[in-house]
Amino acid sequence: MGTKDNFTGKAAIYSEYRSNYPMTYINYLIxxxxxxxxxxxxxxxSGTGILTKQLLDQDLKVIAIEPNEDMRSTAEKELNHYxxxxxxxGAAEHTPLQGQSIDLITVAQAFHWFDKEQFKLECQRILKPDANxxxxxxxxxxxxxxxIENAAICQKYCPAFKGFSGGIDxxxxxxxxxxxNGRYEFKVFEYHLEFDLDHFIGRNLSGSYAPKETDEQYEPFIQSLSELYAKYSKNDVLIMPNLTRSYMGNV
Known part of the structure; x- marks a missing residue:
């Protein structure tokens, strides 16, 4: 099984429970x-098209490249009216796009899955000169x-867990x-997320490493997350400290 299959069967929960990106970030890109x-x-x-939709809402032409059929078809159902x-x-490392045809490449929540060298070569091929x-x-x-406690729960019940976002940070x-030349612009946008219990559990289940309902770790995973939510929530709302991390530059 290749990395493109890591989210098979998770598209619906990913689409429902993953957050979009702050408008301050979208405006920064534009x-x-x-x-x-x-x-x-x-x-x-592009997955289920979370960032894709935000870019389309800014009246940009957006080509979404996604190898996982489950994720891609979910995005198409949501976005085909644009x-x-x-x-x-297509794969990140081998797209069917024409050379020097793209004004910007975006990669949201996915770079850690790519073959970095092959993807870099593909970016150089399809981007217009000096595009980012x-x-x-x-x-x-x-x-x-x-x-920290959320990560400890994932470590205990999710054998494939290597840190959030694959530990890329x-x-x-x-x-x-x-x-x-090792040069890029790094920006951080504070973007704390609010969850009720259902969305907190759903966000955790959307991880590629998270157990599925048929796994024996599933029930204790849900129970531990529910206890964590009860510990940190106030008035049925949990605030998850979140930072939107952006890395942009030429390749």
Whole structure:
């Protein structure tokens, strides 16, 4: 099974419980790249189309590249009514896009799944001269006690857990190697998330590493998350400290 299959069977829960990105980040992308309705963005590893939709809502042409059929079909059902939306079955490392045809590449919550060297070569092929690649994650604030305890639960009940977002925030050398001459712009947008119990559990279940209902770890995982929610919620609302981390530059 390749990495493209990691979210098979999870598209519905991913689409429902994953958060979008703050408008301050969307505005930053548009302004920093001088994007207009005539420009084309390739959203690579687009999943269920969370960032894709936000870009379409800004009247941009968006080509969504996603290899997982479950995730891609979910996005298509949601977004096919947008005139500027194109959905393509393709891998990040080998897209069918024309050379030097793209004004911006976005990668939301997916770069840690890619073959970095092959993806870099593909970016260089399809981007217009000096156009940027923008990598972004909604990341739990690792300094928070809630997040630390949440990670401990995942570590206990999820054998494939390697840290949130694959631990990508702990490897800054990855970005130095990926971006041209090791230069990129790093920005953090504070974007704390509010959950009721259902959405808190759903957000945790949307992880590629999370157990499915048929797994023996499923029930104790849910129970532990429910106890964590009870510990940190107030008036039936839990605030998850979240930072939207952005890495952008030429490749």
């Amino acid at each position: 302004q920093s790249n001088s994007l207009s309705p005539d420009h084309t963005v390739a959203d690579i590893g 005139a500027k939306f194109t959905s393509i079955n 690649v923008a990598l972004v994650w909604n990341s739990r604030d690792a300094s928070s006690k809630l997040v 702990k490897t800054p050398d990855v970005y130095e190697q990926f971006f041209r």
